[in-house]
Amino acid sequence: MIKAENLSYSFPHKELYNKISFTLEDDVHCAFIGTNGTGKSTLVNMILHPDKYLYDGKLIVDVPGRIGYVSQFYTVEEEKEITVFDYISEEFVRLQNKINQICEDMAATDHLEELMEEYQQTLDEFNAIDGDFYESNIRKQLKTAGLAGYEDQLLTNLSGGEFKLVQAIREMMISPKFIIMDEPDVFLDFQHLNALRNLINSHKGTLLVITHNRYLLNHCFNKILHLENTEMQEFDGNYVDYNFALLQMKIEQQELAAADMEEIERNRKIVERLRNSATAIDSATRGRSLHARVSLLERLEARKTKSPFVDIKQPEIVFHADEVFDAEVSGENPEEALESERKSELGDANAENEAEKIVLSVEDYNVTFDREIMEHVSFVLHAGDKVAIVGPNGTGKTTLLRDVIKGENPAIRLGENVKMAYLSQMHGEVFDEKATVLKNFEDAGFDTDDQVIAYLKTYGFEKELIYSPVCELSGGEKNLLQLAKISRTGAGLLLLDEPTSHLDTYSQLALEQAVEKYNGTVLMVSHDFYTVANCMDYVLLTEDKGLRKVSMRKFRKMIYADHFDKDYLEYEQKKKELENRIAFALQAGKYEDAKKISQELEKLLRKYNG
Known part of the structure; x- marks a missing residue:
């Protein structure tokens, strides 16, 4: 075909x-x-x-x-x-x-x-x-x-x-x-x-x-x-077998490349000794030996095994809220302070402090299209909360985020001086897709084009892409571009609508790490089980046209029971972790470590796949 x-x-x-x-x-x-x-x-x-x-x-x-x-x-x-x-x-x-x-x-x-x-x-x-x-x-x-x-x-x-x-x-x-x-x-x-x-x-x-x-x-x-x-690997078989074979090939290739380099270095030292000796003593025999050894070194270098390409394009995603909590001003550890703040929620004497910590309040919120989607929804987000709205398609999750960012619905109230940033499913809402990447960052607080170029390089964008129109970027690159722009806002509330969509594995990992380290509040719509499980505090589950607060422990159990086999999810999480460890070990040139980890991976594959 x-x-x-x-x-x-x-x-x-x-x-x-x-x-x-x-x-x-x-x-x-x-x-x-x-x-x-x-x-x-x-x-x-x-x-x-x-x-x-x-x-x-x-x-x-x-x-x-x-x-x-x-x-x-x-x-x-x-x-x-x-x-x-x-x-x-x-x-x-x-x-x-x-x-x-x-x-x-x-x-x-x-x-x-x-x-x-x-x-x-x-x-x-x-x-x-x-x-x-x-x-x-x-x-x-x-x-x-x-x-x-x-x-x-x-x-x-x-x-x-x-x-x-x-x-x-x-x-x-x-x-x-x-x-x-x-x-x-x-x-x-x-x-x-x-x-x-x-x-x-x-x-x-x-x-x-x-x-x-x-x-x-x-x-x-x-x-x-x-x-x-720029190269294509073609494999007839399933993905599990392919990915393991690819990692094994890269480990073997790096080991061979290291052995070749060791032999080349040994011969280089011999050539250096012979060259010094031939210079000191005029000898035709030593000159011939030097020439033969140089020829051998050239052949070794010409046929040496190429070290495998192990490119981990992991962007450096960083979120930071400009708002400073009282705890940070006093020098107290922010995480400890946030925990103490939550513990102090009980008692009338702390009611005023409680109100100050509210970042987002939703009370009796309703969504209607040709049918009722959400009705009488109420919840509160406090400073530092990281919450995922999870549920079936078509239950109003994205509509809720849009109403929060618009700020026009009387059922939705923001805390005082809360700055928001929004990642949209539809890139055209955020960017002028016909304009260049550089043009779209004119309002991102940079003084020069070179500053924009240097900044976006940390997100994996090469200089040449900066002058390309946004419409020429892939879906994953457009999502990364949105994340890069959000990072510049200093917003204290991030509204993220399917942020892992289109992202490759390493970009997903970078996003999870950025959310974990972020000192602000996150409200995220996502169907990515791993991202939700890895960096959210709790879940708001769409149910009977409402939102029900669910702990992460209970959410995991529900996912196991309703959608996926528990053993598969645990196996896949462990497999993904081992594969990433192998890739990072290879990137660092530590093929011996990669070999040991691959043995763990092989045992896991045999255990699950028989």
Whole structure:
């Protein structure tokens, strides 16, 4: 279906692919992985529109019918004021109307042969997507995706996660042979993530899916394409086997490289001794020995094993609230002070101090679209609280964050002098996407362009990207850019709407660490179990149109019981930790440590996978 041979492509400011080769066969389910900004989405666009790119090498696209595509971005502008059913059925209805129109035209034309040919071609297209049964098939797919009863819902009333699933269903139905999905898991809750897994595994055609989601990677694919450092790794098999094989290869390669360097260094010292000796004593024999040893050294250096590329692009995310607590002014440890403040909440004498510590108060808050989403919601956030709003797609979580940042709803009150910063699911709300990265940072408090460039480098943006329009960035890069701008605000309240969406593993880790160290208050909407579990104090769980406060311990138990197998989650967390330790050990050149950790990882894989 798709074949690339020695494919090379560069932007003016960045090389993306250097003679990469791969093949996508019929009916394979392939995961396409790599860190943010490596060019995954660009390669997808090349497959979709090969004529628009000037590249070296070959890219053969031989796909019967149209190529389906689910975009990584979710924007209001792309939505239509139509129902879910009408949106999914558009192509079926178009073909059906075309067939009917051709039949009408045939009754009053002299060009019957041409119309017969067009009729047969259109009928073949209609039959190829099982057009006769499209209505029942749509309802069946919606049920599989956990969206039964959504046929009459308007697209504009769907959450980001729900719209993603609807997009996936539409493309699977009208493009059965080959579909590309660019991060389809973004914004999905735990239930809908399982629904997406079922949709992917039940699809009979070829799939190419860009994802950072470990759950999907572990459960959905039989082929892996890994883009790293302008090179492509191709692996026939599942992600667990691939990732372990890749780490083992890197360990072995680094060990060989170290052994080669040791041998080169030993011969370099011999050459130096012979050179000194030949200079002191004029001897033809010693001169020949020196020449032979120099030739050997040159051969060793020419064929030495290349140290493996272990690039950990972990951004340096830092949040800091400009507001200074009384405890900080007095020199007391802020964490101890915050704890003592919370303990002092009891008693009328401390009522005034209690009020001062309130950062956000929500009382009797309601959300209504075509139905009641939230009603009589009340909660309070105190200084330093880190809280996640968690629940199914479409329960009003994002709407609540938007109402907080707008500051127009009388049910929502901010504490005195509280400065807010907001990370949005929709990047167009935050940036002028047609303007350059640099232009978008004009209001970020820098004096010179060089200061902006130096600052954004800590977030993984090379100088050349600073002059690129934001629209050319990947989804992960846009999220990092939002985080970089938020870091400059000094806000005491961060409103983060799906902040880990599009981020690769190392960027997710950096975000978790930044939230843990942050001295302000966080209200975060997230479906990322690990991020919630790793850095939140407690959860506000959407339930019966309200929010219920749940401890982290109880939240973990609920997730285990309702969505995932407990052993799997614990196994995956431990596996992820060991893989990251191996990667960081390799980055530091400590292959012996990496070997020991890989042995732990191998035992864990055998224990869980038998």
